[in-house]
Amino acid sequence: MDIRNINLNKQALDTVLPVILCGGSGTRLWPVSRESMPKQFSRMVNEQSSTFQTTTRRVSDEKTFGRPIIITHVDARFIVAEQLAQSGVAAEIVLEPSRQDSAAAVAVAALCAARRDPETVVLIMAADHVIGDTEAFRTAARDAAEGARAGHIMTLGIEPTRPASDYGYIRPGPGLDGLPGLHAVERFVEKPDTAGAERLIAEGALWNSGYFLFRADVMIAELEAHVPEVLDAARAALEAATTDLDFVRLDATAFARAPKTSIDYAVMERTSRAGVLPVSFPWSDVGTWDAVWQVLDHDDQGNALRGRVELVGTTNSLVHSEGEGLTTVVGLDGVVVVATPDAVLVASKARSGEVKELVTTLRRKAHPEADAHRRMYRPWGWYQRIDIGERFQVKRIMVTPGGRLSLQKHFHRAEHWVVVKGTAEVTLNERVVLVHENEAVYLPIGAMHRLTNPGKIPLELIEVQVGSYTGEDDIIRLEDIYGR
Numbered sequence: 201m202d203i204r205n206i207n208l209n210k211q212a213l214d215t216v217l218p219v220i221l222c223g224g225s226g227t228r229l230w231p232v233s234r235e236s237m238p239k240q241f242s243r244m245v246n247e248q249s250s251t252f253q254t255t256t257r258r259v260s261d262e263k264t265f266g267r268p269i270i271i272t273h274v275d276a277r278f279i280v281a282e283q284l285a286q287s288g289v290a291a292e293i294v295l296e297p298s299r300q301d302s303a304a305a306v307a308v309a310a311l312c313a314a315r316r317d318p319e320t321v322v323l324i325m326a327a328d329h330v331i332g333d334t335e336a337f338r339t340a341a342r343d344a345a346e347g348a349r350a351g352h353i354m355t356l357g358i359e360p361t362r363p364a365s366d367y368g369y370i371r372p373g374p375g376l377d378g379l380p381g382l383h384a385v386e387r388f389v390e391k392p393d394t395a396g397a398e399r400l401i402a403e404g405a406l407w408n409s410g411y412f413l414f415r416a417d418v419m420i421a422e423l424e425a426h427v428p429e430v431l432d433a434a435r436a437a438l439e440a441a442t443t444d445l446d447f448v449r450l451d452a453t454a455f456a457r458a459p460k461t462s463i464d465y466a467v468m469e470r471t472s473r474a475g476v477l478p479v480s481f482p483w484s485d486v487g488t489w490d491a492v493w494q495v496l497d498h499d500d501q502g503n504a505l506r507g508r509v510e511l512v513g514t515t516n517s518l519v520h521s522e523g524e525g526l527t528t529v530v531g532l533d534g535v536v537v538v539a540t541p542d543a544v545l546v547a548s549k550a551r552s553g554e555v556k557e558l559v560t561t562l563r564r565k566a567h568p569e570a571d572a573h574r575r576m577y578r579p580w581g582w583y584q585r586i587d588i589g590e591r592f593q594v595k596r597i598m599v600t601p602g603g604r605l606s607l608q609k610h611f612h613r614a615e616h617w618v619v620v621k622g623t624a625e626v627t628l629n630e631r632v633v634l635v636h637e638n639e640a641v642y643l644p645i646g647a648m649h650r651l652t653n654p655g656k657i658p659l660e661l662i663e664v665q666v667g668s669y670t671g672e673d674d675i676i677r678l679e680d681i682y683g684r
Contacts, residue, residue, distance in 0.1 A: 216345050216413070217320050218259040218268040219309040222252055222280065222327030223296055227559040228488050228552070231543035232520065235571035240328035241279050244506070244520065245486060245495060249287070252280070252327040256289040258334050259325070264342055269294060269312060270327075271305045277447050278579035278682070295444075297452035300433075303466035304458035306412070307423050307434035308450065313416035321348045322419070324412040324463070330495050332482025341413065344477045347382045348413040352475035353422065353468065354382070355413075357406030359480045363397035366487060366553065368408040368464070371400075372476050385474035388464065406478055410485070412463065418473065427466040433458035444683050489536040489545075489552040493518040507539075518549065542574045579682040580605055581658070593670040595663040599624075599653040606680035607650040613667030613674060615643040617651070622659035625652040648678060 226239030233239035240252040249257075259265040267290060272280050274295040284291055294308060306324055313320040323341055331337050344354040357370045373386035388408060389400060423431040433454055440451035468474055484495050496504035496518070503511060507521030513531040520538045521527035527539040536552050538545040547555065562570035575584040580603030586594040599605070599622075607627065617624065617640060624635040627650040628643060634654075635641050643649045645667060653659035 215262070215266045216264060216323045216341060217266045217313050217316075218323045218325060219306075219313075220252070220255055220259075220268055220270050220291075220325050220327050221272075221302060221305050222270060222276070223273040223299055223305065224328070226328065226487075228556045229486075229492070230555050230559045230562075231538060231540045231545055231569065232522070234569075234573055235275070236573050236576055237279070238276065238328075239486070240326075241276070241283060244492060245330055247506075250283060251330060251486070253283050253287045253289075255325060255327050255329070256284065256287055256291065258331065258337060259323070260289065261338055264338055265323075267291060269309060271296060271308060273299060274449065279577055281446065281579075282577075292448065293446060294441075294448045295450060296455065297450055298456050299460075300455060300458045301460045302463045303423075303427060303430045303461045304434055304455065306419065306463045306467075307431050307458070308438055310414070310416045310419040310423070311431075311435055311438050314420060318415070318417035318420075319349070320416045321345050322412075322414055322416055324410075326410055326485065328486060329409075330482075330484045330486050336479070336481035340477060340479045340481070343381060344413045344475075347376060347379050347475045347477070348415055348418075350376070350379060351415065351418055351473065352376065352382070353412060353414040353418060353471055353473045354475045354477060355385070355468070356409045356411040357476040357478050358409050358483045359478055360397075360401045360405070360407050363394050363401055364407065365391060365394050365397050366491075367391060367485075369397070369400045369405040370408050370476050371403070371405050372478065376475055379475075381477060383476050383478070385468075385476050388469050388474075406476065407483075408464070409479075409483060410464075412468070419467070422467045422471050422473065426470045427459070427461065430458045430461065430466060487553075489518055489538065489547065489555065490549045493536070493549060516549070540573075543569045579603075580653075583663075586662075588670070591666060591668060591670075593665040595665070597651075597661050597663055599651060599659040599661075601653055601656050601658065603659075604652045604681055605650055606675075606677040606682075607648060608678060609646055609648050609676050610667070610674050611646065611676070612669035613665045614645045615649075616664040616666075617641050617643065618662045618664075620660050620662060622653060622657050623655045624659055624661060625654045626650070627652070650679075 222240045225235050226233035229239045232242050232244050241250045269292045271294045313322045347354040369389040371386040373384040376382040436454035437450040442449050484491050486492050493504045502516035504518045508526045509519045509521050510528045514529045515533045517535045523541045534549045536547045581598040581600045583595045583597045619635050619637050626633050626635050626641050629648050
């Protein structure tokens with residue numbers, strides 16, 4: 201592949217190249233965060249934008265940052281593209297065919313940056329963090345970039361506000377020569393218990409934010425020294441990558457050879473080049489429902505509320521309600537209640553981190569709600585199940601203007617489409633017809649069909665499926681503009 205498809209040449213060499221990692225699934229924030237719509241794309245913290253969208257805007261200062269690279273899992277590619285378009289942010293999107301942890305993603309980022317210039321300064325960011333002061337973050341990135349240009353692998357160390365046992369810590373060492381405010385890293389400390397966290401804070405330790413700044417050539421050298429197998433797999437995956445619409449697809453076979461390991465363990469805990477910049481802006485990785493409660497506004501009883509919610513005698517709790525349903529809580533303290541259209545979570549705030557184990561159990565027992573939402577997003581829009589029973593299923597479908605479903609057929613079901621908003625262009629075997637609001641069309645079993653929205657407003661319709669089997673795998677795609 202010609203790596204020039206990743207459009208880095210437009211970036212000034214004195215700016216920082218932001219690389220946003222957003223391949224995780226966020227299972228500790230189930231049932232809002234699932235494989236089909238991970239937490240970084242949800243709006244559980246800010247009702248106007250996802251944390252991914254907020255992160256992209258955080259690096260929109262062109263004087264400081266270049267055009268970002270987004271590294272995400274292949275299944276999330278259309279969500280990423282849609283949310284970038286909604287935010288008006290231009291970015292390059294690199295697709296991971298499998299989840300190999302952060303070391304492989306960082307290796308890909310460093311190799312991409314080095315193709316532009318080996319001394320490009322790269323900023324590795326997570327897509328799901330909440331930062332309370334954008335300008336302070338940008339200032340910190342500029343300051344840490346000076347350490348990166350001098351050959352250090354810098355990280356941002358957050359000054360702790362509490363003895364958190366769910367974060368790793370950094371012990372800062374002596375100052376770096378000629379770089380005011382920057383320190384060498386004495387050592388990284390794994391997540392301690394509460395007493396250990398208290399001791400670390402008393403000794404001046406910082407939270408490990410997971411933000412890293414480095415020159416591309418420096419990171420490549422460190423990967424070569426400590427985990428050459430990761431670097432080799434990333435290089436091979438990038439060399440054999442292909443373009444797919446606006447995406448760069450890493451080669452699946454080569455990428456899968458990268459050992460699954462974090463960049464913290466692979467490089468940061470081993471390198472002699474690690475540096476840290478202490479920062480004090482508000483920060484959270486919102487990794488649990490307790491962390492979400494901490495970053496939201498509270499009422500006078502200490503409750504954080506979202507959606508249709510009513511409480512009586514309830515304090516210090518998070519109650520999150522989605523959809524039209526009303527969620528009520530009486531007489532509880534320090535709880536998390538999350539209600540979605542197809543699943544409800546009730547947990548103590550203190551043990552909300554155990555939701556990850558709950559999801560493991562749900563998967564083992566084959567509950568579809570473990571990973572799939574009732575509303576499923578597709579490159580053309582979304583569909584949402586309304587009802588399902590023996591030999592039938594009813595869905596609500598929304599197609600964005602210009603959206604086009606694949607040309608397909610089914611072996612086990614017929615479909616009825618009723619347009620409730622907009623105009624549908626329906627391909628039925630050799631015919632193409634327009635179906636307007638309050639009109640319907642019947643698609644027999646085995647008929648080739650396609651749905652397109654030729655209008656300027658969203659198309660909405662009700663689909664009624666009738667047949668012996670209504671599963672999503674009864675779709676034979678004959679043509680698809682999205683390459684599925």
